[in-house]
Amino acid sequence: MSVPVFAPASSDPAAVVVSPGVEVTDIRGRRVALPAGEARIAIDDARYLVALSLLLDDPTTPLVGWPHDGHRIGGDLYDRYEARFPRLPTLGRVSSSAEAFSLEQMLAAGPRVAVFSLGRGPSDAQVAQLERAGVVSVFVDFFIDPLANVDRSLEILGAVVGRDRRAAEIVAFRAERRAAIESAVGAAGLARPDVFLEPHAGMSEECCNSPGRGNVGVYIEFAGGRNIGADILPGAVGRLSLEYVLERDPDVYVGTGGPHLAGTAGLVMGDGYGADTARESLERIAARDGIRLLSAVRNGRVHGLSHQLLNSPLDVVALELLARWLHPEALGHLDPGATLRQLNTRFLAVPLDGTFWVSSPLPSERLPR
Incomplete structure (x- = not known):
């Protein structure tokens, strides 16, 4: 299997850059070292575009591959994403979380980090193949156990695209509102x-x-x-x-x-x-x-x-x-x-x-x- 050759960190001031030495523990409990330099990511679900748009003014900046399943966020909303970010439909196509994982499609897109949905995506053997090809796999979860995993997954995505502080700000915003609900519901x-x-x-x-x-x-x-x-x-x-x-x-x-x-x-x-x-x-x-x-x-x-x-x-x-x-x-x-x-x-x-x-x-x- 050929190993893709990645370009060095971009000199483009709009590029999303990850600092050296950043590690995350993903939702499967795997400790993952993120590659430093320009973020190049692939996602297996269009709904992660919404999460990325919370973290980035242009969620397509670090994106090199996605499943082109815009229907998952709704036709009108996807049309507005495409109008705002015209490079979106030109990005590589990878298999979605609703399909069997395609190693070939993922490697062809050329990510440095592949973001997968918990319970979906590659097998452990395929994760190892991706690693040998220079692609780091990270698992997140917005669907199976959302209360336990959405905030952690947002923090993971924030680290993957170099926006840790932004992720922390959103998590704090969410925590404040959840606390108000929890306090009232817990009333005797x-x-x-x-x-x-x-x-x-x-x-x-x-x-x-x-x-x-x-x-x-x-x-x-x-x-x-x-x-x-x-x-x-x-x-x-x-x-x-x-x-x-x-x-x-x-x-x-x-x-x-x-x-x-x-x-x-x-x-x-x-x-x-x-x-x-x-x-x-x-x-x-x-x-x-x-x-x-x-x-x-x-x-x-x-x-x-x-x-x-x-x-x-x-x-x-x-x-x-x-x-x-x-x-x-x-x-x-x-x-x-x-x-x-x-x-x-x-x-x-x-x-x-x-x-x-x-x-x-x-x-x-x-x-x-």
Whole structure:
């Protein structure tokens, strides 16, 4: 196998440079020495573009390879990334976390560091092959155990692209808001409502997708609720029978959706979508056979959440939303709209613009342009 020859650190003042001697412990617990000099990275999921755009004014500066799976962040949002950073579609294509890993594609892209999703990517033998070819592998996790791993993963990415201080600033911002939720939820006497969260709501006619022990289910527990899926699903995600959901008759229903459900009967909302579209799709979801019989629907405790606020450091907004929805009296003072506006103005290179949550019968909330 030929070993790619990497160029020395760039003299371009816009280049992202990593200092000598930087080491990280990745999410798999591997101690990794990062190559000093110009950062050249590949990622296996377009959603990491959002995390990079929190760290860098131009997230494509250190990027040499990605899976070209822009649909994972939503079509409108990806179009704005491409318009802002026109080199994005010209970068090398590597295998995504949803595909079998291709060593050849990764080497052809020429990274110095390859960022992989936990539970996906290369085998240990392939990691060793990458190392022999001069490519360092780093594993992060925004999906399997987000509460435990998102901040650590953001810090790892910050080190990989030489933005440790920026990562620390964002982690502190997130910690402050999580602490406010945790303090209120921990107050004595705060009852935990039963919650049914349906990911990708209405994507198919079959019911009912649900988090189990892990994934977005951990958000429900943190926000002071009981995830009804965790009681019977052994894994992070799975499917509940409609009969089980009706028997549990949850106090609160939350559906997640996004631009990826456009053209389906699912919950359509997020970047580029207005309040009317979000509300109409939420009402359609809530009116389905069986779902409309739930106490949560009859009592007006039905909510829609854009998946674009999940699986990334933006999830702190989702935590605030869930806490408000689960405990409107005790936690109604939380302001997720203000939190998202701060993320937009202080951190994100490409601010979000659209309707990212909606409730019935309360009015939806849309960020101003």
